[in-house]
Amino acid sequence: MKRTFLSKFRIVLLTVMLTVCAGKTMAQAPAQETSEQAVKGSSRISGIVLDSAAAKGVEFASVALFSASDNKAIDGNTADETGKFSITKVAPGNYKLLISFIGFKDKTIDNIKVEKGKDIELGSIQLSSSIQNLKEVTITGEKSLIEEKVDRLVFNAEKDITSKGGDASDLLRKVPMLSVDLDGNVSLRGSSNIRVLINNKPSTIIASNVADALKQIPADMIKSVEVITSPSAKYDAEGSGGIINIITKKNNLQGLTLNIDSGVGNRGTNLGLNGSYRKGKMGFTLGGFGRAFYNKAESLLDQTTFSNGNAYLTKQTSDAKDRGLFGQYTLGWDYDLGKNQALSAGLRYGTRNFIQKQNLYISQFENSILDQNSQRKVDRKDLSGTVDMNVDYIRTFKPQQEWSISTLYSRTNLTNNFNTDLLNESGAISGRLKNDNKNYNTEFTLQTDYQTPVGKNQLVEFGVKGIFRTVNSNFKYLTATESGDFSLSTNNPSGVLNYNQNVAAGYVSYSLSTKNKYTFKVGTRYEFTGIAADLGEKGSVAIPNYGNIVPSINVSKSISESTTLKAAYNRRIQRPGIQQLNPNVNLSNPQSISTGNPALSPELTDNFELAMSTNIKKTYVNASVFMRQTNNSITQVRMAVDTLQGAIVTTFENIGKQQAYGMNVFANVYLTPKWTLNGSVDVLHSYLEGQAVTESGTSELISNSGFNYGGRLMSQLSLPQGWGLQAFGFYRGKEIQLQGTRTGFYMYSLGFKKDFANKKGSIGFAAENFATKGVRFTSDLNSAQFIQTGQTQLYNRNFKITFNYSIGKMNFNAPKKKTKSVDNTDVVGGGDAQK
Structure with missing residues (x-):
């Protein structure tokens, strides 16, 4: 076998690229009415939806566009994880916008005038909390088992029926790209050199033995598992295989x-x-x-x-x-x-x-x-x-x-x-x-x-x-x-062994999103x-002491x-x-x-x-x-x-x-x-x-x-x-x-x-x-x-x-703002280090 890895590695990615024509979310509007108006224009209406109490984005808020003349729904969309939204291909005319999300009061923005070829930037839109008793709210939506985010894959573990009574290692066997042996040692794409975080936090017990640390976490208390295969410069450089972040259930x-x-x-x-x-x-x-x-x-x-x-x-x-x-x-x-x-x-x-x-x-x-x-x-x-x-x-x-x-x-x-x-x-x-x-x-x-x-x-x-x-x-x-x-x-x-290790780190990361739907994150x-x-x-x-420069490049295209x-x-x-x-x-x-x-x-x-x-x-x-x-x-x-x-x-x-x-x-x-x-x-x-x-x-x-x-x-x-x-x-x-x-x-x-x-x-x-x-x-x-x-x-x-x-x-209660916490994503875990 040749020793030059890049020369022997060949990737043949066989995929069928299907263009899925999915109509955007519309509120109370027949399909023929939206197609008559929304596809004729070239303007865009955009903004960011914020929680007025926390100054944080309201993820997945619903945004509906109505005609000001007859109050008919024209188009709609859903805000992303940061609260940003945009409605494209809007024809010239007068409109109003309705923004809504569970736990917040609906907000209407009137007098939106769109001119030919010009975009409308609404900026920050504040939503106020609307506290209701839970028994008065019926939630019919269902979160997908798997969610694809910009830098990670999320497995929503709370939907797993058989997890109750087991531990985290039992649950991780069901997560894509992960493999768990009978001793509880976890590997990602064949590598056991990974970092495991709990609610974005490290722990010394994980540094000493990942398998035993996972046994401390009941599976039915895990909300989701995030698999980060290509961490950005913001994360510690440790973990050759990637990062696994276990999110436990929290109460808001x-x-x-x-x-x-x-x-x-x-x-x-x-x-x-x-x-x-x-x-x-x-x-x-x-x-x-x-x-x-x-x-x-x-x-x-x-x-x-x-x-x-x-x-x-x-x-x-x-x-x-x-x-x-x-x-x-x-x-x-x-x-x-x-x-x-x-x-x-x-x-x-x-x-x-x-x-x-x-x-x-x-x-x-x-x-x-x-x-x-x-x-x-x-x-x-x-x-x-x-x-x-x-x-x-x-x-x-x-x-x-x-x-x-x-x-x-x-x-x-x-x-x-x-x-x-x-x-x-x-x-x-x-x-x-x-x-x-x-x-x-x-x-x-x-x-x-x-x-x-x-x-x-x-x-x-x-x-x-x-x-x-x-x-x-x-x-x-x-x-x-x-x-x-x-x-x-x-x-x-x-x-005896006395081992002292001090790590000093600094990073810089830059993200760019382009009009043609490219996203770059380099650092x-x-x-x-x-x-x-x-x-x-x-x-x-x-x-000996050592210093390392660790670059990262992530590119996505919608x-x-x-x-x-x-x-x-x-x-x-x-x-x-x-x-x-x-x-x-x-x-x-x-x-x-x-x-x-x-x-x-x-x-x-x-x-x-x-x-x-x-x-x-x-x-x-x-x-x-x-x-x-x-x-x-x-x-x-x-x-x-x-x-x-x-x-x-x-x-x-x-x-x-x-x-x-x-x-x-x-x-x-x-x-x-x-x-x-x-x-x-x-x-x-x-x-x-x-x-x-x-x-x-x-x-x-x-x-x-x-x-x-x-x-x-x-x-x-x-x-x-x-x-x-x-x-x-x-x-x-x-x-x-x-x-x-x-x-x-x-x-x-x-x-x-x-x-x-x-x-x-x-x-x-x-x-x-x-x-x-x-x-x-x-x-x-x-x-x-x-x-x-x-x-x-x-x-x-x-x-x-x-x-x-x-x-x-x-x-x-409306989602409260979250404080950030330490992410020590370094040090090889216990168990079998053979990859």
């Missing part, structure tokens, strides 16, 4: 509310309480969510290592019982300081308690002759507590001109311990081993941003940011006899990273009212995370050892993307092709251990080069107004190149490549009397790794719910993998030093009953 209601969510199942149980109080300019929210889960797994491992002409075979079998308790508790406060100012603060505590009890049986052979049998009982504890505190301020001067200051303090305490009983052939305890691995991660972030419009079609954004991060780890090994006290082990490694960002690291008494680790083309390029940085840095050696399984590498450097990735989205009658389609090249890749490598017969150690090195290209196609079809069918197909080709150790101990260049296929299919049906059904299926194909492959797996579910007559609650039932015992997958790895085959069976068949109910006095 006046009064006192309380919502109860619960679920009981054979694999997991959850309980959530969410309350809010808002009166006037001040609001409070208080929430608590907890989820307990229980699972069972069995695994097999055959591992052969080669040394000095001998072959050492290890056969392992294990059975494990997993149980965990994940939760988060939040307290939020916001206050409108004035017409154009807002202040908010938040406190979040997340907890994770994962406990595993494993029986491990090991048989070792030398040149096919049994050498010894052994047994271990391993108790693992993976515990954490995370505190996030933020204070945010925003001031709006005029539409799209605003200044914000955001602060964030975050700290996570992590404990990753194991206790092992060593058993002899008779099953009696012959010795004990303990690993204490305690570490913490703290961050303080200060950020300020400013944006201002330039003319009618341009926007300039710039800002600066500082992140001050500290990681500390203290690990030690202790041994004991079957009845004695533990003492510090002299044969197994102990030590650049500079980040300087300073690192100081040491291993305590063992001395410092030589890691071909028609329903079809948009996009092209993008950006450069991204990927810094190593705590699990990849921590030098603690995990010896719970003596034949399969893992450790981090504190000397890791960041990797750089160039991303290219071309995408198209369109609506064809009742079908939405999004198709994209992409390619990326990563140098200095942080790659997971395995090698034999000279001092421990038959053992393999897994660590991380900056020795890889990764090239990938692929495509994703997603479609959502409304079979009927109440029945939807949607699905996606992913195709990815990966090429990995890096160094591996030969049997003689020297280094050699190796490579691996192959295709990965995946997809998902989901159907939802709304039935009379509050009934709803949903079916879902997911498949993830073979994963290519530098030293082998990991087979794919599939999951499926079926669920229904019944809304109560008062619409204040529902009860539901869901089943997952109900026709099989669970999921099985295998991995095949090899090098000149070893051959390894592993197989794992998860017994994750699940049945669950869900219940939720809301109480309290609720009144509709």
Whole structure:
């Protein structure tokens, strides 16, 4: 295979470009009347609809144009996300405009005189709040499952029936372009180096382990998931694969509310309480969510290592019982300081308690002759507590001109311990081993941003940011006899890691919209990273400081009212995370050892993307092709251990080069107004190149490549009397790794719910993998030093009953202005860093 990626990459994008002639929204007007007048002119009427209380755009407000002479509707349109609207092809004449939106008073603008060839710019149009009791309002519209925005794809998770009782990782399996393995590790278009934000905010727990962080978030509390494949310069340069922003459900209601969510199942149980109080300019929210889960797994491992002409075979079998308790508790406060100012603060505590009890049986052979049998009982504890505190301020001067200051303090305490009983052939305890691995991660972030419009079609954004991060780890090994006290082990490694990382960043971004429906967003960002690291008494680790310029270019073209083309390029940085840095050696399984590498450097990735989205009658389609090249890749490598017969150690090195290209196609079809069918197909080709150790101990260049296929299919049906059904299926194909492959797996579910007559609650039932015992997958790895085959069976068949109910006095309130918050989109997450 050629090593020049761009020369070997060929994209063949086969699309059928259909021009969809969709008539614009009209209020109370026959079609023939609009066509007689609206298409004859060449003038345009435009403006921006604003909330008078918040000086922010009213997104999706309805705008209708009427003839002043006979009061007949001529044309209409809908405002965009910023409140901007325009009505084109208007003939000369006298008109009036009617603007309306739920929660606001209608507003009429009279005496609009259009002259031939001249455009009318109405400027800012203020709408006043119209507070009504919710029971007096009937909302008939339905938000689409998938929304395509300028820089992101939005999956509206609140429409998912079977999400109740699960966690965020269960939900993310249904999102286009995302893939989630059975451990909860998330990848975007085949890359696991992504950033995950919660309500636009980072957290230290995400920096240490994305998979475990997602388990803290109940799926039924997620409103939407935003997939940002080509982040602009405004975002941190971290995350080679892109950004995933999880938006949780928020309450914009006046009064006192309380919502109860619960679920009981054979694999997991959850309980959530969410309350809010808002009166006037001040609001409070208080929430608590907890989820307990229980699972069972069995695994097999055959591992052969080669040394000095001998072959050492290890056969392992294990059975494990997993149980965990994940939760988060939040307290939020916001206050409108004035017409154009807002202040908010938040406190979040997340907890994770994962406990595993494993029986491990090991048989070792030398040149096919049994050498010894052994047994271990391993108790693992993976515990954490995370505190996030933020204070945010925003001031709006005029539409799209605003200044914000955001602060964030975050700290996570992590404990990753194991206790092992060593058993002899008779099953009696012959010795004990303990690993204490305690570490913490703290961050303080200060950020300020400013944006201002330039003319009618341009926007300039710039800002600066500082992140001050500290990681500390203290690990030690202790041994004991079957009845004695533990003492510090002299044969197994102990030590510390002190890691300080400071990032200073600045960016500038420029947006331009042209009359021929092109939108350009270009920018650049500079980040300087300073690192100081040491291993305590063992001395410092030589890691140089580095500075990076990361450009980004996004271009979109509206071909028609329903079809948009996009092209993008950006450069991204990927810094190593705590699990990849921590030098603690995990010896719970003596034949399969893992450790981090504190000397890791960041990797750089160039991303290219071309995408198209369109609506064809009742079908939405999004198709994209992409390619990326990563140098200095942080790659997971395995090698034999000279001092421990038959053992393999897994660590991380900056020795890889990764090239990938692929495509994703997603479609959502409304079979009927109440029945939807949607699905996606992913195709990815990966090429990995890096160094591996030969049997003689020297280094050699190796490579691996192959295709990965995946997809998902989901159907939802709304039935009379509050009934709803949903079916879902997911498949993830073979994963290519530098030293082998990991087979794919599939999951499926079926669920229904019944809304109560008062619409204040529902009860539901869901089943997952109900026709099989669970999921099985295998991995095949090899090098000149070893051959390894592993197989794992998860017994994750699940049945669950869900219940939720809301109480309290609720009144509709006009959308209040939102303060901005810190977005720390950097640091590699936990889990498998192999892309």
